[in-house]
Ligand SMILES: Nc1ncnc2c1ncn2[C@@H]1O[C@H](COP(=O)(O)OP(=O)(O)OP(=O)(O)O)[C@@H](O)[C@H]1O
């Protein structure tokens with residue numbers, strides 16, 4: 161854990177206790193001028209090698225947290241550590257997309273990447289051209305490398321931002337809504353790219369409000385609400401918070417409900433031609449056999465696993481209103 | 485960014501790519517990429533050699549100069565400044581020739597080609613050269629902040645002090661470029677339109693052409709330093725805003741207000757503290773011998789402005805939240 165200073169490369173305190181974490185924050189707080197508390201006493205631990213989904217409604221403080229981790233915004237209180245290194249030495253190993261792409265409109269895609277590569281004191285000029293070509297190749301922009309950024313489409317801009325994050329060997333990728341503005345194909349590709357990068361051992365910290373995406377891509381997730389952390393853990397443990405249910409479609413809901421209750425299932429509910437209940441430890445095939453054995457016609461039987469969306473909505477509220 | 489799971493290649497705009505960047509090859513490529521880096525040490529990495537850090541600094545400065553001197557706006561300003569001595573020279577030639585009662589300035593220039601440089605400076609240091617310098621220096625930080633590229637430069641990580649130093653040096657180089665372009669254009673125009681030869685100074689002393697050229701070089705060094713001092717003011721203002729035009733206009737307002745204050749005789753006591761007061765001291769090179777006292781006082785004022793506004797810029801920029 162290190163106390164925070166503004167200047168990249170400034171001396172930091174002792175090394176953090178948890179050496180296997182890519183990101184650790186303790187009591188991290190940001191109060192903007194004017195009193196807006198964007199991040200409120202955030203305690204976050206991102207394990208090395210994880211793909212960590214950072215979820216939250218609009219305005220919940222995701223981008224502000226990422227800005228603090230990158231040294232762009234000074235925390236009002238609390239401390240954090242990135243890769244267990246002083247920030248100035250950690251950042252060359254971190255690739256980042258923060259709040260969408262931002263490039264020089266009058267430069268080509270490749271020239272833009274050369275510009276940001278020049279800003280990294282650890283990057284070598286001799287290898288720059290190859291690293292840039294590699295990064296453009298990985299995001300599928302090779303054909304547009306010489307085109308001016310001004311003439312890029314929204315999706316191409318987003319891809320270029322990801323390419324900039326991949327310019328060097330990275331230990332941590334911080335991606336703030338990386339699939340914003342991408343077509344379905346591009347979204348799939350980013351997901352695949354993230355998996356590919358994670359397979360290399362790189363930790364990926366990705367903010368999103370596309371829940372299905374986080375569920376497919378991430379091993380861990382944290383959920384923010386109005387600057388506070390409301391849940392954190394592996395995807396499986398988060399999903400565990402919401403119970404798996406069984407759903408029976410039948411013309412005889414009353415009969416089905418009786419059988420399910422008889423089997424000892426909890427929270428049996430009948431709605432129209434559907435009966436649902438908490439599955440608990442019961443085997444679905446045994447339930448089916450019991451229903452058929454009791455002469456209840458079964459038209460459909462499904463196990464409904466909770467999605468992250470259910471968890472998310474449970475924790476942040478149905479309304480999905482902007483936090484403010 | 486290929487999915488490698490049979491997904492079709494990228495969209496038409498992005499060109500076709502061969503799918504199949506499977507994780508295995510990617511791992512190899514990453515390890516290859518890492519090969520030229522210093523061997524990963526278990527102990528804390530050795531501190532960067534100073535030579536390497538210096539090289540990286542020059543690389544960033546080179547990138548900055550490349551942006552500045554390739555940007556059409558900045559080149560147009562240099563071209564306009566180069567035109568002024570030509571216009572002045574042609575006008576003096578057209579209206580001055582064959583006239584018996586020539587006024588002092590026309591007489592000076594018509595008498596010797598080198599004088600056009602000093603006449604051009606005395607017009608241009610009042611407003612036009614400060615405008616050009618303010619545009620580049622005022623844009624330096626604010627332009628990056630407004631475009632959002634500042635967050636990516638700092639995440640690269642460019643380092644705040646390092647980036648500010650590069651931005652200021654770049655503005656100072658442009659300030660000298662402005663000065664040199666004016667001098668060169670005036671010199672060439674003068675040599676074409678007016679007789680070359682010995683130069684008669686303000687004091688009536690005559691010096692050789694070579695000595696005259698040397699004095700022009702001294703004047704360029706002095707005026708360039710004055711413009712570099714103005715650049716420090718503009719860079720400092722640039723750290724306070726995300727709107728480049730604000731910093732540029734702010735600097736121009738300061739220059740104009742100073743000119744107005746200088747013109748008020750009752751305020752003579754404050755004129756030594758106003759930066760533009762010292763711009764016109766370059767005419768000390770027209771004394772015989774050169775009035776080193778006047779030049780030295782001016783350079784001291786420029787140095788004081790650079791230190792003062794450099795400190796303001798650093799204090800502001802090193803503690804600023806980058807929220808753009
Ligand atoms: N510079 C600022 N000054 C004042 N308040 C700010 C500033 N930047 C952000 N905020 C506030 O902080 C809160 C968190 O904003 P933040 O951008 O971190 O949200 P987010 O989770 O990234 O949202 P989104 O999903 O919309 O990107 C918001 O209420 C926002 O209004």
Ligand SMILES: [Mg+2]
Pocket residue numbers: 222223224259336
């Ligand atoms: Mg955001």
